Amino acid sequence: MQITSIDDLQRAKGAGLAQLYPDKPKILVGMATCGLAAGAQRVYDLLQKKVQQAPWDGVVEKTGCIGFCYKEPLVDIIIPGKPRITYQEMTPEVAESLWEELAAGRIPEARVMARLDVDDMILNGGPRRLFKGKLTGFLAKAPRYEDLDFFKLQRHIAMRNCGFIDPDNLLHYVARGGYFALYTALTAMTPEEVIEAVTTAGLRGRGGGGFPTGVKWASCRKAQGRPKYVLCNADEGDPGAYMDRSLIEGDPHSILEGLLIGAYAIGSSEGYIYVRAEYPLAVKTLQRAILAAREAGLLGQNILGTGFSFDLKLNLGGGAFVCGESTALMASIEGKPGEPRAKYVHTADKGLWNRPSNLNNVETWANVPVIIAKGADWYRDIGTEGSKGTKIFSLVGQVKNVGLVEVPMGVTIKDLVMRVGGGVPENREFKAIQIGGPSGGCIPKQHWDLPIDFDSLREAGAIMGSGGLIVMDNSTCMVDVAKFFLDFLIDESCGKCIPCRLGLKRMRELLEEFSTGKGSLADLDELESLSEAVKDGSLCALGGSAPNPVLTTLRYFRDEYEAHILDHKCPAAVCKELITYTINQELCNGCTACAQECPQGAITGSKKKPHTLNTSQCIKCGACFEVCKFEAVTVA
Amino acid sequence: MITFNINGKKVQGQEGWTILEVARWHGIDIPTLCHHEALEPYGACRLCVVEVDEGKRSRVVISCMYPIRSGIKVQTDAPRVANVRRWIVQLLLDESPGAPQIQELAKTFGVTPSRFKKTEVDFACHLCGLCVRTCQEVVGAQALTFGNRGLRKEIATPYHQRSTDCIRCGTCLYVCPTGAMEQLFPQVSAP
Ligand SMILES: Cc1cc2nc3c(=O)[nH]c(=O)nc-3n(C[C@H](O)[C@H](O)[C@H](O)COP(=O)(O)O)c2cc1C
Ligand code: SF4
Ligand code: SF4
Ligand code: SF4
Ligand code: FES
Ligand code: FES
Numbered sequence: 094m095q096i097t098s099i100d101d102l103q104r105a106k107g108a109g110l111a112q113l114y115p116d117k118p119k120i121l122v123g124m125a126t127c128g129l130a131a132g133a134q135r136v137y138d139l140l141q142k143k144v145q146q147a148p149w150d151g152v153v154e155k156t157g158c159i160g161f162c163y164k165e166p167l168v169d170i171i172i173p174g175k176p177r178i179t180y181q182e183m184t185p186e187v188a189e190s191l192w193e194e195l196a197a198g199r200i201p202e203a204r205v206m207a208r209l210d211v212d213d214m215i216l217n218g219g220p221r222r223l224f225k226g227k228l229t230g231f232l233a234k235a236p237r238y239e240d241l242d243f244f245k246l247q248r249h250i251a252m253r254n255c256g257f258i259d260p261d262n263l264l265h266y267v268a269r270g271g272y273f274a275l276y277t278a279l280t281a282m283t284p285e286e287v288i289e290a291v292t293t294a295g296l297r298g299r300g301g302g303g304f305p306t307g308v309k310w311a312s313c314r315k316a317q318g319r320p321k322y323v324l325c326n327a328d329e330g331d332p333g334a335y336m337d338r339s340l341i342e343g344d345p346h347s348i349l350e351g352l353l354i355g356a357y358a359i360g361s362s363e364g365y366i367y368v369r370a371e372y373p374l375a376v377k378t379l380q381r382a383i384l385a386a387r388e389a390g391l392l393g394q395n396i397l398g399t400g401f402s403f404d405l406k407l408n409l410g411g412g413a414f415v416c417g418e419s420t421a422l423m424a425s426i427e428g429k430p431g432e433p434r435a436k437y438v439h440t441a442d443k444g445l446w447n448r449p450s451n452l453n454n455v456e457t458w459a460n461v462p463v464i465i466a467k468g469a470d471w472y473r474d475i476g477t478e479g480s481k482g483t484k485i486f487s488l489v490g491q492v493k494n495v496g497l498v499e500v501p502m503g504v505t506i507k508d509l510v511m512r513v514g515g516g517v518p519e520n521r522e523f524k525a526i527q528i529g530g531p532s533g534g535c536i537p538k539q540h541w542d543l544p545i546d547f548d549s550l551r552e553a554g555a556i557m558g559s560g561g562l563i564v565m566d567n568s569t570c571m572v573d574v575a576k577f578f579l580d581f582l583i584d585e586s587c588g589k590c591i592p593c594r595l596g597l598k599r600m601r602e603l604l605e606e607f608s609t610g611k612g613s614l615a616d617l618d619e620l621e622s623l624s625e626a627v628k629d630g631s632l633c634a635l636g637g638s639a640p641n642p643v644l645t646t647l648r649y650f651r652d653e654y655e656a657h658i659l660d661h662k663c664p665a666a667v668c669k670e671l672i673t674y675t676i677n678q679e680l681c682n683g684c685t686a687c688a689q690e691c692p693q694g695a696i697t698g699s700k701k702k703p704h705t706l707n708t709s710q711c712i713k714c715g716a717c718f719e720v721c722k723f724e725a726v727t728v729a
Numbered sequence: 730m731i732t733f734n735i736n737g738k739k740v741q742g743q744e745g746w747t748i749l750e751v752a753r754w755h756g757i758d759i760p761t762l763c764h765h766e767a768l769e770p771y772g773a774c775r776l777c778v779v780e781v782d783e784g785k786r787s788r789v790v791i792s793c794m795y796p797i798r799s800g801i802k803v804q805t806d807a808p809r810v811a812n813v814r815r816w817i818v819q820l821l822l823d824e825s826p827g828a829p830q831i832q833e834l835a836k837t838f839g840v841t842p843s844r845f846k847k848t849e850v851d852f853a854c855h856l857c858g859l860c861v862r863t864c865q866e867v868v869g870a871q872a873l874t875f876g877n878r879g880l881r882k883e884i885a886t887p888y889h890q891r892s893t894d895c896i897r898c899g900t901c902l903y904v905c906p907t908g909a910m911e912q913l914f915p916q917v918s919a920p
Binding site for chain 2: 413430434435437438583584585586587588589590591592594595596598599602622623625626627629630631632
């Protein structure tokens with residue numbers, strides 16, 4: 094379908110709405126990478142087969158990730174005049190019975206996660222109530238989305254379409270208000286007004302630094318030199334973080350529309366999306382979205398009949414973490430080694446091929462159409478004084494609800510961990526969060542009232558980063574944590590500059606001494622001054638922020654470092670060199686489980702008699718500790 | 730002419746000059762390792778750091794690349810700067826404790842080997858890239874490149890093959906500040 098005018102856009106919207114909410118039942122399967130990893134493909138295939146085999150007037154479609162990654166695979170049922178119902182932890186078997194119930198005209202009741210009464214449709218003239226009147230029976234009792242702790246504090250703005258549309262279907266995107274913001278920008282606003290709106294909205298970059306997006310655009314607009322480029326950073330190299338992947342897999346056109354609006358504002362007609370090659374589904378989704386937009390006329394010449402032209406290329410990144418850094422990314426697109434260079438001349442003036450360039454993160458771009466459609470004031474109302482809007486986090490680690498969450502800026506650490514995340518597993522205690530990716534920082538429980546926004550985090554020594562958030566409980570050793578992140582960064586350092594290449598290695602050597610009970614308090618000072626040297630002296634922000642995990646753990650958990658150094662003890666019982674396993678003679682009932690498990694034969698004793706552990710043979714594998722049901726094996 | 734301030738002294742330089750160029754012009758010493766007048770600055774050794782006060786904030790930058798701006802205040806020996814330099818020299822010395830040129834550098838900074846010093850190797854390449862850049866920019870031969878990355882980053886020839894591009898001019902040997910090229914050269918040039 095060609096979309097070359099506002100009439101076309103309206104027609105596309107009508108057609109899309111009829112597909113989103115058809116007058117027959119519809120089954121939706123969450124098929125982003127997280128869903129696929131949990132087995133969604135088999136569920137989808139089975140449902141498709143069923144629909145094709147049996148006469149049934151309904152449809153099965155795929156959709157992206159709504160964030161409940163720990164309950165995947167998810168299946169949704171949309172029946173005209175009923176709330177949308179989400180079913181969790183689907184298997185092909187359960188899906189089969191679900192389908193049979195549905196085909197028989199009943200609403201399945203097993204594995205209901207929640208019901209959705211109102212579809213927010215923030216860009217489409219407001220909420221759409223999915224049914225009239227009162228609910229009865231089990232539907233009335235099913236929890237609403239907004240009743241779920243995981244969802245209550247969330248607000249989906251960047252993720253507005255994830256889990257609602259088929260990402261490969263352009264009409265679905267348009268149906269929820271997509272590309273109307275572009276039309277508004279192109280026809281009712283000057284480029285300066287677009288920049289003004291983004292600036293007033295207070296949008297700050299979601300890729301790590303939190304730089305004001307409008308300011309960045311303005312300096313690129315002002316820059317001399319042609320052509321100008323707009324770029325999208327979809328390199329996402331943080332281990333365990335997958336916000337950008339999920340946005341791309343769930344709603345690629347929101348990023349395309351953001352780029353189009355940005356290009357118009359800056360005065361660019363060419364753009365690149367730099368995406369990790371290790372994200373095959375995201376790459377494919379982007380390829381299909383670009384093709385669809387091009388076929389519809391939303392990329393190319395004379396877009397929407399306004400005379401504005403723009404096109405996009407996809408660039409596959411080789412997977413080095415440092416290639417996400419802006420100058421390394423540009424070098425990599427140019428076909429050079431992905432190494433950073435000094436930025437004393439801004440990339441807004443001399444970026445890609447030495448031309449004015451504007452790079453933003455995936456999530457930043459996805460926010461842009463919302464700002465144009467809803468207005469800067471609407472957007473400004475969300476978030477805190479200095480940080481507007483929402484932020485997506487990938488909530489992982491020692492927390493019950495693992496998944497993607499989009500929350501207003503300013504939510505406290507406590508609310509995010511205890512309410513959205515559901516707290517740490519039983520019998521454990523919340524200890525700290527690590528936020529901001531490998532070069533982020535650790536913030537301890539005593540600061541859990543800290544609002545999560547760019548400036549508070551920076552003051553606390555951490556960074557927002559791109560949104561990785563790891564919850565740690567009391568089984569975590571902070572020296573070990575610092576070692577873990579340094580190892581990652583040492584591996585990912587490009588090696589160009591000395592402070593990062595050799596400095597991180599020395600920091601790691603010092604940490605190794607601490608975790609083996611060597612080193613002295615003076616070495617803690619050395620570690621601190623070296624951290625400062627690496628921070629100040631490194632060429633790019635990889636080295637510049639690499640000491641953060643060390644500096645924040647030192648700041649908040651110095652006693653833990655001192656316990657390693659002075660008492661030769663690891664309080665969390667993680668650092669192998671510093672712990673001993675023993676068997677409590679009172680609690681041991683001689684079940685022999687530990688003796689059988691020990692690979693060293695270090696545990697001896699006869700049946701039903703307390704066992705003993707020979708410490709000199711013990712390799713501290715912890716097998717005995719894991720296997721003992723009577724808590725008789727202790728570690729300290 | 731751009732007027733600014735180094736260590737409290739008023740200095741002037743041409744638009745487009747770096748802090749290092751102006752400093753040297755005025756006889757103010759800033760140590761460097763990877764810099765050479767004949768080559769494009771590269772920014773790898775970080776020894777040439779200085780602290781710049783731009784009015785709003787002060788930060789540590791490398792003088793060999795930072796273009797001068799009017800009104801900035803430059804400190805070539807601020808404590809943060811000295812700390813960066815001390816650590817760079819310490820780390821280099823511990824990597825190559827036996828290399829005379831690095832021992833020399835360490836002596837001027839009063840740095841001695843630490844307990845982390847390497848014992849076996851005396852290969853002193855610190856990847857300043859002078860050889861690679863001279864070969865490319867001055868000789869025009871491209872016989873040398875960087876290989877690998879991170880701790881394994883190295884000076885190499887393309888595809889690790891002895892290079893037929895090398896014209897055996899010896900310029901790389903000449904610019905190498907550590908003598909490491911002497912050890913590398915037999916693997917560089919095709920006989
Ligand atoms: C080592 C390193 C890795 C980075 N990786 C990413 C990344 O994967 N994605 C991203 O958007 N920004 C990344 N950044 C930040 C980018 O350099 C850049 O600031 C960002 O893409 C700008 O977009 P924004 O203003 O929208 O945040 C990285 C920075 C560094 C130093
Ligand atoms: S800080 Fe690290 S990653 Fe960045 S240029 Fe230097 S060596 Fe490379
Ligand atoms: S000797 Fe060979 S490698 Fe060295 S600069 Fe000359 S051409 Fe390049
Ligand atoms: S061989 Fe010499 S010139 Fe080349 S990078 Fe190493 S130290 Fe520098
Ligand atoms: S060696 Fe067997 S559990 Fe410790
Ligand atoms: S001389 Fe400036 S970084 Fe090496």
